[in-house]
Amino acid sequence: MSDDSDGSTGATAASLPTTAAGETLLEVRDLRKHFPLTQGIVFRRTIGHVRAVDGVNLTLRRKETVGLVGESGCGKSTVSKLLVALEKPTSGSILYKGRDVAKMSGRALKAYRREVQIIFQDPYASLNPRMTVGDIVAEGWAVHADVAPRKGRLQRTQELLDRVGLNPDYVNRYPHQFSGGQRQRIGIARALALRPEIIVCDEPVSALDVSVQAQVVNLLEDLQDEFGLSYLFIAHDLSVVRHISDRVAVMYLGSIVEEGTDEQVYASPSHPYTQALLSSVPLHEPALRGQKDRILLQGDVPSPADPPSGCRFRTRCWKAQDVCAVEPPALVDRGQGHPSACHFAEARRVVPLEEGR
Numbered sequence: 001m002s003d004d005s006d007g008s009t010g011a012t013a014a015s016l017p018t019t020a021a022g023e024t025l026l027e028v029r030d031l032r033k034h035f036p037l038t039q040g041i042v043f044r045r046t047i048g049h050v051r052a053v054d055g056v057n058l059t060l061r062r063k064e065t066v067g068l069v070g071e072s073g074c075g076k077s078t079v080s081k082l083l084v085a086l087e088k089p090t091s092g093s094i095l096y097k098g099r100d101v102a103k104m105s106g107r108a109l110k111a112y113r114r115e116v117q118i119i120f121q122d123p124y125a126s127l128n129p130r131m132t133v134g135d136i137v138a139e140g141w142a143v144h145a146d147v148a149p150r151k152g153r154l155q156r157t158q159e160l161l162d163r164v165g166l167n168p169d170y171v172n173r174y175p176h177q178f179s180g181g182q183r184q185r186i187g188i189a190r191a192l193a194l195r196p197e198i199i200v201c202d203e204p205v206s207a208l209d210v211s212v213q214a215q216v217v218n219l220l221e222d223l224q225d226e227f228g229l230s231y232l233f234i235a236h237d238l239s240v241v242r243h244i245s246d247r248v249a250v251m252y253l254g255s256i257v258e259e260g261t262d263e264q265v266y267a268s269p270s271h272p273y274t275q276a277l278l279s280s281v282p283l284h285e286p287a288l289r290g291q292k293d294r295i296l297l298q299g300d301v302p303s304p305a306d307p308p309s310g311c312r313f314r315t316r317c318w319k320a321q322d323v324c325a326v327e328p329p330a331l332v333d334r335g336q337g338h339p340s341a342c343h344f345a346e347a348r349r350v351v352p353l354e355e356g357r
């Protein structure tokens, strides 16, 4: 991240205007990121593009959690990098508190980079092995000096470690001295240190044991309540986002194919891809096992460098008709109560609802 320090040393961090609870914080409109595919070493020429993100629309409100789900390679991490300004969009826009991020510079961009933090899937790779935990957590204060007064930084770091469930006496330890779950907690403390409004959680529990996953998800939920955070929570499995998300967006090959509240997407999925994903979700309630509508997804995800015409899911869809190869289906409500990008969208219960849900 660039250091475009404006030299401010005041006690309060520079920030963009605040919005009330429930108001839209982030609005993503027709976002695209196409990576050039090149050939040749001396004379590099572009022979095509990987359409990693190809027309994504998303809204994130204050204190809300939006789950973004899809198989590996569908563009989730690219969306998260675009959101935290680690990548520049090919087209489309990201509006934060109503302002276009692409047009931000100076103080506004610096504030944006502080207010929108990210935690990564692999806590092994995302923490510098040669830095102590204390230095990792405090690293962002070098750029955003106004967030934490210089004098109380050690104490603040220890408070943060304590808050994420780590022993505050471990500030001088190195990442390799911690377990996977603990390392993810270090990543969370590092993000929290900058007092963000939004945390983009890019598969934060996918690399962790199932028992540890729940602990980290619970921690994120507690922190959300305490600090009024908003999350974009990414996962490749619908079961992981189920309990944390207010709304869920299902992604396939660069775009969103179904979107709705937690209840709408789980109780009445209407896109064949969502139905297939749900059918592969493990059920934790023993009494409900065996009651699932099994749908086996055929084949692999096609290459985003050469996506199928029309509906991108058609090469794996059991409902595909001729029109599917010609007309890309819009993400709209066709009477099933929430938007779905399928010409033949039809709600179908795939998993029984668990007790009390």
Ligand SMILES: Nc1ncnc2c1ncn2[C@@H]1O[C@H](COP(=O)(O)OP(=O)(O)O)[C@@H](O)[C@H]1O
Pocket (backbone or CB within 6 Å): 035, 036, 050, 051, 052, 070, 071, 072, 073, 074, 075, 076, 077, 078, 079, 304
């Ligand atoms: N820097 C890059 N250059 C070229 N292709 C990329 C780059 N980053 C990601 N991709 C490609 O974009 C697609 C989406 O990747 P990614 O966003 O990492 O998906 P996900 O996080 O859902 O697994 C993949 O086909 C991936 O190979």
Ligand code: SF4
Pocket (backbone or CB within 6 Å): 271, 272, 273, 311, 312, 313, 314, 315, 317, 318, 319, 320, 321, 324, 329, 341, 342, 343, 344, 345
């Ligand atoms: S539009 Fe056609 S191919 Fe696409 S999901 Fe719907 S039925 Fe399947």
Ligand SMILES: [Mg+2]
Pocket (backbone or CB within 6 Å): 076, 077, 078, 203
């Ligand atoms: Mg990813």
